[in-house]
Amino acid sequence: xxxxxxxxxxxxxxxxxxxxxxxxxxxxxxxxxxxxxxxxxxxxxxxxxxxxxxxxxxxxxxxxxxxxxxxxxxxxxxxxxxxxxxxxxxxxxxxxxxxxxxxxxxxxxxxxxxxxxxxxxxxxxxxxxxxxxxxxxxxxxxxxxxxxxxxxxxxxxxxxxxxxxxxxxxxxxxxxxxxxxxxxxxxxxxxxxxxxxxxxxxxxxxxxxxxxxxxxxxxxxxxxxxxxxxxxxxxxxxxxxxxxxxxxxxxxxxxxxxxxxxxxxxxxxxxx
Amino acid sequence: xxxxxxxxxxxxxxxxxxxxxxxxxxxxxxxxxxxxxxxxxxxxxxxxxxxxxxxxxxxxxxxxxxxxxxxxxxxxxxxxxxxxxxxxxxxxxxxxxxxxxxxxxxxxxxxxxxxxxxxxxxxxxxxxxxxxxxxxxxxxxxxxxxxxxxxxxxxxxxxxxxxxxxxxxxxxxxxxxxxxxxxxxxxxxxxxxxxxxxxxxxxxxxxxxxxxxxxxxxxxxxxxxxxxxxxxxxxxxxxxxx
Numbered sequence: 001x002x003x004x005x006x007x008x009x010x011x012x013x014x015x016x017x018x019x020x021x022x023x024x025x026x027x028x029x030x031x032x033x034x035x036x037x038x039x040x041x042x043x044x045x046x047x048x049x050x051x052x053x054x055x056x057x058x059x060x061x062x063x064x065x066x067x068x069x070x071x072x073x074x075x076x077x078x079x080x081x082x083x084x085x086x087x088x089x090x091x092x093x094x095x096x097x098x099x100x101x102x103x104x105x106x107x108x109x110x111x112x113x114x115x116x117x118x119x120x121x122x123x124x125x126x127x128x129x130x131x132x133x134x135x136x137x138x139x140x141x142x143x144x145x146x147x148x149x150x151x152x153x154x155x156x157x158x159x160x161x162x163x164x165x166x167x168x169x170x171x172x173x174x175x176x177x178x179x180x181x182x183x184x185x186x187x188x189x190x191x192x193x194x195x196x197x198x199x200x201x202x203x204x205x206x207x208x209x210x211x212x213x214x215x216x217x218x219x220x221x222x223x224x225x226x227x228x229x230x231x232x233x234x235x236x237x238x239x240x241x242x243x244x245x246x247x248x249x250x251x252x253x254x255x256x257x258x259x260x261x262x263x264x265x266x267x268x269x270x271x272x
Numbered sequence: 273x274x275x276x277x278x279x280x281x282x283x284x285x286x287x288x289x290x291x292x293x294x295x296x297x298x299x300x301x302x303x304x305x306x307x308x309x310x311x312x313x314x315x316x317x318x319x320x321x322x323x324x325x326x327x328x329x330x331x332x333x334x335x336x337x338x339x340x341x342x343x344x345x346x347x348x349x350x351x352x353x354x355x356x357x358x359x360x361x362x363x364x365x366x367x368x369x370x371x372x373x374x375x376x377x378x379x380x381x382x383x384x385x386x387x388x389x390x391x392x393x394x395x396x397x398x399x400x401x402x403x404x405x406x407x408x409x410x411x412x413x414x415x416x417x418x419x420x421x422x423x424x425x426x427x428x429x430x431x432x433x434x435x436x437x438x439x440x441x442x443x444x445x446x447x448x449x450x451x452x453x454x455x456x457x458x459x460x461x462x463x464x465x466x467x468x469x470x471x472x473x474x475x476x477x478x479x480x481x482x483x484x485x486x487x488x489x490x491x492x493x494x495x496x497x498x499x500x501x502x503x504x505x506x507x508x509x510x511x512x513x514x
Binding site: 102115 | 338365375379456460473475481
């Protein structure tokens with residue numbers, strides 16, 4: 001059951017200030033409405049993972065780690081590797097994160113990241129087949145939210161793609177029931193570099209890359225994932241409120257432009 | 273994907289003989305359950321979905337209640353026999369996400385401040401699934417809210433649009449949902465010109481999204497008319513149970 005969430009109270013004064021500033025196209029942290037926060041990407045943050053990346057988007061910190069294994073393929077895709085995305089909203093990251101089974105926020109986040117990567121075909125799942133119908137590689141992306149200051153979606157997509165970009169897949173041999181890990185490995189090849197752009201709406205105005213206070217004070221957010229060829233592979237409105245079709249059309253244009261800028265910043269270390 | 277599935281017939285019609293912009297046959301009934309304050313039933317293609325509303329009632333457990341408004345609680349659930357392979361009755365990750373997405377699509381319509389400290393429960397049960405269940409379920413859930421007499425800012429009608437073999441199509445059926453290139457569920461209120469549910473997965477260019485969006489608006493306007501008719505039918509004079 002999904003229940004109306006009790007957002008932490010953001011003081012009336014702060015909310016009014018946010019709206020007042022926005023009327024002048026300003027934001028509480030000094031940014032303009034279409035400006036992202038500083039983005040830092042640390043590749044290979046955890047060595048035990050086959051690939052990993054720590055992404056800092058302002059004060060938001062997301063660690064993505066890729067683990068590779070061998071699995072039985074799904075019956076409808078017998079010749080394709082298995083991709084699983086999981087997000088942990090670790091309790092140390094925010095007072096609103098609680099230990100326990102995955103919350104709907106965590107499920108929604110991981111499903112959005114999954115769609116962004118799967119639909120854009122960032123990794124070529126058919127190439128991750130070992131024995132057709134029997135054994136395929138499984139690619140687990142685990143997202144660890146370490147510090148929460150808004151816009152988990154965009155940071156998580158960037159962290160996941162960066163982690164995949166440096167992933168070394170250990171080779172396995174499968175003979176009958178015996179699965180053996182070999183000494184060789186190969187680099188996972190990225191076919192696309194998707195980026196998600198998230199907008200937070202305040203009445204008829206919106207800002208990009210909302211920080212936590214903006215997220216709490218906003219009516220709703222809209223995220224759009226853009227592929228390298230400027231096509232879209234995922235869109236989602238999160239939270240209540242209504243958005244006009246005209247505003248959605250405007251966001252499509254914005255996302256193509258912003259996507260190009262963000263892609264260079266986000267994947268510079270991978271593409272050189 | 274294995275074997276090649278064709279989504280269009282030789283005459284250019286879709287597998288169920290529809291044109292690109294044609295909706296499946298829709299049948300809506302309001303007030304179908306005796307215990308719920310409000311209820312609605314929808315058939316859209318082979319979809320069969322029930323929606324029921326209980327409340328406003330006391331918010332329990334107490335900690336979920338809010339002093340200045342009512343709380344909305346929503347469950348989207350698929351019956352184990354609703355799909356070709358049996359689906360476990362335990363809520364899947366998909367159902368948990370959709371429960372949230374549907375609650376978000378309904379929240380902006382409900383005048384929540386009229387019922388402080390209470391809860392309104394919305395249950396959506398998919399009895400038979402044929403693609404586009406979240407949209408059909410939402411179309412029914414809004415009517416169940418109206419049937420319960422809960423003050424609303426308006427109705428929303430929902431419909432999936434998407435892409436199949438390169439063509440933008442309206443109201444995807446199960447096959448098009450599975451083998452098509454993109455799926456974009458949308459809920460729209462024509463009088464307030466507002467979208468309350470917007471999702472997309474698959475691949476579409478900017479132009480295709482724009483085209484799909486405008487087709488969705490036309491389609492939801494048609495469904496909106498059917499919703500109004502179903503409500504009229506329910507509350508017209510001469511009905512035994514009104």
